[in-house]
Amino acid sequence: MSEHNEHHELGFIRTYVFSIDHKVIGIQYAITGLLFLFFGFCLMMLMRWQLAYPGEALPLIASWFENSQMMPGGVMSPDLYNSFGAMHGTIMVFLGVVPLAVGGFGNYLVPLQIGAPDMAFPKLNAASYWSYFVGGVVMLCSFFLPGGPAQSGWTSYPPLSILASTGQTAWLIGMVFLITSSLLGSINIIVTIVQLRAKGLSFFRMPFLVWAQFVTSFLLVLAFPPLEAAAVFQLMDRVAGTSFFMPSGLVVGGMPLQVAGGGNPVLWQHLFWFLAHPEVYVLILPALGIVTEIIANNTRKPLYGYKTMVYSVLFLGFMSFIVWAHHMFMTGMGTTMSNFFQTTTMIISIPSVILITCLIITLWGGSIRFNLPMMFALAFLPMFAIGGLTGLPLGLATSDIYLHDTYYVIGHFHYVVAPGTLFALFAGIYYWYPKVTGRMMNNLLGKLHFWISFLAINGIFMPMFIQGFAGVSRRLHTPNFYAHAQAVQGTNVFMSISAWVLGAAQLFFIINFFLSLKAGKRASDNPWDATTLEWATPTPPPHGNFLQEPVVHRGPYEYSVPGKATDYIPQQVS
Amino acid sequence: MSTAVIHYIDHPHPVTGVTNSKLGVWLFIASEVMLFGALFSSYIILRIGNPAWPHGWMVLNVPLATLNTMILITSSVTMVMSWAALMMNRFDRFRLYMGLTILLGLAFMGVKGFEYSSKFHHEHFPWTDNFYGIYFTLTGLHGLHVLGGILLNLYFLVTGKRLWTRNPKMFAGRIEAAGLYWHFVDLVWIFLFPSIYLL
Numbered sequence: 001m002s003e004h005n006e007h008h009e010l011g012f013i014r015t016y017v018f019s020i021d022h023k024v025i026g027i028q029y030a031i032t033g034l035l036f037l038f039f040g041f042c043l044m045m046l047m048r049w050q051l052a053y054p055g056e057a058l059p060l061i062a063s064w065f066e067n068s069q070m071m072p073g074g075v076m077s078p079d080l081y082n083s084f085g086a087m088h089g090t091i092m093v094f095l096g097v098v099p100l101a102v103g104g105f106g107n108y109l110v111p112l113q114i115g116a117p118d119m120a121f122p123k124l125n126a127a128s129y130w131s132y133f134v135g136g137v138v139m140l141c142s143f144f145l146p147g148g149p150a151q152s153g154w155t156s157y158p159p160l161s162i163l164a165s166t167g168q169t170a171w172l173i174g175m176v177f178l179i180t181s182s183l184l185g186s187i188n189i190i191v192t193i194v195q196l197r198a199k200g201l202s203f204f205r206m207p208f209l210v211w212a213q214f215v216t217s218f219l220l221v222l223a224f225p226p227l228e229a230a231a232v233f234q235l236m237d238r239v240a241g242t243s244f245f246m247p248s249g250l251v252v253g254g255m256p257l258q259v260a261g262g263g264n265p266v267l268w269q270h271l272f273w274f275l276a277h278p279e280v281y282v283l284i285l286p287a288l289g290i291v292t293e294i295i296a297n298n299t300r301k302p303l304y305g306y307k308t309m310v311y312s313v314l315f316l317g318f319m320s321f322i323v324w325a326h327h328m329f330m331t332g333m334g335t336t337m338s339n340f341f342q343t344t345t346m347i348i349s350i351p352s353v354i355l356i357t358c359l360i361i362t363l364w365g366g367s368i369r370f371n372l373p374m375m376f377a378l379a380f381l382p383m384f385a386i387g388g389l390t391g392l393p394l395g396l397a398t399s400d401i402y403l404h405d406t407y408y409v410i411g412h413f414h415y416v417v418a419p420g421t422l423f424a425l426f427a428g429i430y431y432w433y434p435k436v437t438g439r440m441m442n443n444l445l446g447k448l449h450f451w452i453s454f455l456a457i458n459g460i461f462m463p464m465f466i467q468g469f470a471g472v473s474r475r476l477h478t479p480n481f482y483a484h485a486q487a488v489q490g491t492n493v494f495m496s497i498s499a500w501v502l503g504a505a506q507l508f509f510i511i512n513f514f515l516s517l518k519a520g521k522r523a524s525d526n527p528w529d530a531t532t533l534e535w536a537t538p539t540p541p542p543h544g545n546f547l548q549e550p551v552v553h554r555g556p557y558e559y560s561v562p563g564k565a566t567d568y569i570p571q572q573v574s
Numbered sequence: 575m576s577t578a579v580i581h582y583i584d585h586p587h588p589v590t591g592v593t594n595s596k597l598g599v600w601l602f603i604a605s606e607v608m609l610f611g612a613l614f615s616s617y618i619i620l621r622i623g624n625p626a627w628p629h630g631w632m633v634l635n636v637p638l639a640t641l642n643t644m645i646l647i648t649s650s651v652t653m654v655m656s657w658a659a660l661m662m663n664r665f666d667r668f669r670l671y672m673g674l675t676i677l678l679g680l681a682f683m684g685v686k687g688f689e690y691s692s693k694f695h696h697e698h699f700p701w702t703d704n705f706y707g708i709y710f711t712l713t714g715l716h717g718l719h720v721l722g723g724i725l726l727n728l729y730f731l732v733t734g735k736r737l738w739t740r741n742p743k744m745f746a747g748r749i750e751a752a753g754l755y756w757h758f759v760d761l762v763w764i765f766l767f768p769s770i771y772l773l
Binding site: 116117118120121122124183187188190191194195196221222223224225226228229230232233236240241242243244260262263264267271274544 | 579580581582587590594595597598601602604605606608609610611612613616619620623624626699700701702703704707708710711715
């Protein structure tokens with residue numbers, strides 16, 4: 001075996017740019033994903049200026065846009081505001097969180113945690129990264145098209161999206177690249193997990209993160225293609241003049257529109273949400289996996305209800321395919337359909353609650369270490385719980401009809417995705433940074449990052465529930481124009497200031513990230529005294545990962561076993 | 575070049591009974607089933623929502639499509655023969671059958687092209703109505719899949735000799751995977767033909 005692990009010297013480009021090593025590709029995914037998250041966040045900070053001070057020129061940078069059509073005199077036009085809204089959503093979901101959670105963490109950790117030398121298809125892995133990269137570039141280029149990027153929200157509902165400017169075509173082409181990328185990536189992850197587990201690593205000895213990635217990959221394989229079909233239809237509608245999503249007799253701007261007609265705009269919503277509801281779990285499950293690893297490690301206890309959690313996550317994955325129309329209670333579907341989808345929606349909350357409850361019970365009686373990753377992981381629990389519980393009124397048709405498309409919805413899913421999922425991803429970055437770079441991250445900077453982010457992020461999203469109850473619609477460009485929204489305009493100022501504070505707090509993370517690369521404390525191979533296999537490799541792991549093929553003898557979380565000298569037993573020790 | 579050894583590339587996993595590439599192709603086909611499943615369901619929804627939807631056999635060229643169905647089914651047979659030839663260690667036979675498969679694929683595309691051009695000639699375009707929209711989108715996307723299969727097979731035909739001499743098992747595995755894909759593309763046509771041309 002050892003002779004196979006000899007490391008041929010490769011040039012810089014083959015080692016770091018067009019690499020086929022899963023660890024390098026994972027890092028590429030993570031860095032690109034973080035950059036896109038930052039970019040999407042900047043779009044949001046600009047939008048928050050317009051919402052807090054409608055019609056006022058942007059501070060400091062207004063002079064850049066004197067002659068711009070989209071931002072005359074530095075004041076954001078409604079078109080530009082819509083573009084930013086659509087691109088913020090698209091970038092955060094498809095270019096930020098998923099590539100970071102599945103591409104980054106999945107690629108880096110899955111082969112290491114199951115004791116494999118690499119992914120099953122290393123070249124396909126590289127292809128999937130570069131497909132994502134091209135998709136991202138297409139999305140970014142759409143900002144420079146005449147008429148600007150897509151404007152119809154991240155959901156691209158027709159007929160609006162079909163009448164929109166050329167940016168929408170770029171959006172569709174970009175999406176096809178992103179869909180291809182995640183298909184290739186998730187096929188690779190599934191095959192790797194099924195075929196390449198180390199000797200002795202049965203399915204019920206896999207770390208929970210691997211299970212989470214496994215289910216996530218199945219969701220991606222099965223849910224994304226319908227969106228691809230929808231994208232093909234919409235592309236045909238825009239480019240070839242078909243009218244799959246265009247109804248007959250549409251009147252636009254007072255004039256009847258000349259299309260063949262006979263299409264069905266609600267069909268797009270079905271195809272879109274058939275992907276986009278499972279997509280929610282694609283965002284959450286890897287995050288949940290990361291949090292589980294960190295909580296098990298830092299309570300120094302075996303995970304409570306490991307098998308229950310696995311069955312829950314499988315059930316969750318299955319159920320996520322039959323809840324999609326709870327996004328569509330307002331489309332006028334019949335009560336039978338509504339009944340079915342609100343029932344399945346209530347059912348899917350059961351495995352979610354089981355997962356969170358197992359994590360909370362795991363904390364019970366543990367000797368908890370409050371290190372940086374653990375703080376983020378602990379913050380995930382209440383934040384995700386708020387996000388989940390505020391979802392229940394939206395899953396019931398009666399209350400949804402009032403709350404639909406208000407800021408309440410924005411508050412709900414941002415609690416799941418921003419302080420929920422993103423905190424988990426930060427926890428993961430702090431936790432595995434020593435393995436990837438060989439250095440620890442700075443504790444003080446990390447704590448500043450955590451506490452300021454934790455306060456500021458609640459300052460953004462908590463008032464959204466108030467705005468939602470007040471009936472403020474989610475896509476208002478000038479909220480103070482409407483009488484009912486004026487009453488809560490003050491919260492907009494508060495939320496915007498919180499958003500900028502949150503943005504400033506990320507500087508601590510960015511400084512920490514780069515400073516620790518050079519000046520961080522050197523990390524040992526297993527700085528957190530963890531049991532899972534990735535800590536059994538040298539730091540950072542070499543090409544081929546393991547010095548000899550690992551053999552697994554026990555479950556993943558053997559902490560504080562009675563009668564043992566150390567409080568943990570690594571998986572590969574017999 | 576990766577120096578790490580990845581298992582089960584040329585021989586099946588003892589528990590799952592498949593090689594990595596075979597499992598990968600099956601998963602890919604599962605995703606393709608979802609893609610075409612969504613396309614077919616959309617077709618059904620658009621069709622039942624439109625009382626003026628014409629019958630396929632009244633406007634489309636059924637004899638030509640029947641010919642194409644036969645061409646494609648024959649190509650599935652030759653595809654299996656090319657894999658079977660490798661199993662019997664006959665690389666020359668593999669070449670023959672693979673070449674035939676590619677030619678039949680090209681013939682299918684040729685007939686398709688003739689059909690399209692006659693439709694264009696009679697001023698039937700995707701934007702004419704949703705029937706032609708569906709017709710061109712579904713058969714066009716299927717045509718792209720056939721084209722992909724032809725290019726893949728051509729790649730194996732041209733570069734196959736080297737891998738065959740180095741690792742015959744691995745090469746046979748690749749042809750088997752390519753065959754699974756090719757059969758799947760045929761199967762899509764088997765669904766497309768009745769639902770668009772005959773109903």
